[in-house]
Amino acid sequence: MSKTHMNIDIGIKEGDRKKIAEGLSRLLADSYTLYLKTHNFHWNVTGPQFQTLHVMFEGQYTELSAAVDLIAERIRSLGMPAPGTYKEFSKLTSIEEPDGVPSATEMIQQLVEGQEAVVRTARSIFPVVEKAGDEASADLLTQRMQLHEKTAWMLRSLLE
Template identity: 60%
Template sequence: MNKGTETRKSGNGGEKAAAGMPAVNIGISEEDRKAVADGLSNFLSDAFTLYLKTHNFHWNVTGPMFNALHVMFETQYTEQWAALDDIAERIRALGFNAPGSYAEFIRMSSLPEEPGLTETADWREMVRQLVTGNEAVCRTARAVLARADEAGDDPTVDLMTQRLQTHEKYAWMLRSLLQ
């Protein structure tokens, strides 16, 4: 192997360095970058699944809480959508490909997909599911944050801290509606 180039033995989503292309050398070992990128991919899958569920509920909420929830869900999914890009770009900065298909997201997400729910659920069930979803995203973020901290990956620690603050707040706000 030429000094300054890196080749991968497996198809784990990492990029192969082209001839003359310098290997990723940001001060974090390849093994640690891979572990953090894998965790971020799981987080991205959870975050995308929650985004999609929040947007779905925005479209389909009915009942006496319609206006308040329609606006709240829109605020949340809009913020979540913007955050997805930051997460994917962090995976890329670590030298790996970000997942980007529904099949990948479903396979990697800890949140269940629940098609048809909006036909049978009232607003309370939607809110309950979003509380549960935001809390699941928090658990995934904490796991990624711990791994990133072990690896000395401060940008990922910062990103996960920001996402934790957001999703903990969303869970609290949504839970308050059910009290």
């Protein structure tokens, strides 16, 4: 069975699709790293806020789990391969992994920083997305930024 390569003609030049996919790959890496960090903290949180944080972190990592699928599928829709290994994610992410098990307060602080990092990464992709007229990627980025900004605010509120 021969493999045929079909040209992609969605109104976005190949070079632009490649640049957008590179940016979305960084977003995917940040989102997956934040997912992993949030899941880790869900498992390991202790202290008087245990119940509240355990449930909150579960909601956050569940949402991130769905988000990584959407981001990866957008990359594939642009005709590019999506990164999918720890090795690739560790090269692409801007989010640091924790050493050991931080206190509940430190967990919240690290997750605020992680949520904000995802927003910055999403925002950094906008110029190439807008220049290319890629409304679908712009819509995805806008939704991700709104969600992560709101989640960062909610987490920050626990620290005040």
